[in-house]
Amino acid sequence: MAISLSGEEKKGDSLPQKKLARFAQIEQPTMAQMLSRMEQAGLIQRQQDTVDKRSSLISLCPIAVEKIDQVFEVLRQANEEVLEGFDETEKRSSSRSPAMSDRQP
Structure with missing residues (x-):
């Protein structure tokens, strides 16, 4: 939501x-x-x-928008750590996950 x-x-x-x-x-x-x-x-x-x-x-x-931005930054960083060592094709397919698909860094 x-x-x-x-x-x-x-x-x-x-x-x-x-x-x-x-x-x-x-x-x-x-x-x-x-x-x-x-x-x-x-x-x-x-x-x-x-x-x-x-x-x-x-x-x-406004505070909610700020918190959402913070959450997505943490998710982006965690995603980078999890995908470390994967090739670009694998990384692209994982970026279609629901948690990351609605927001770009």
Whole structure:
């Protein structure tokens, strides 16, 4: 979810909670609980959708974007260490893994 939201956030968009739940393949109540914890931690903001008053729009707070960048840097470094000794073809095929595919260094 963070990857998807981060991508949208960089465009200045917010995403509906329902879309996030669908993307993460989790049920709405589970998503609502997770988002509540993230909101309490200061990672996200919720706003009522002006078009659909029943829907909440979710956006990342600046600290969350910073944390995501830090996490991806750690993942990138770990990936480099794991792939040490592999040839370029093997490295390219591993870069298609879900953890690294949405983010470029």
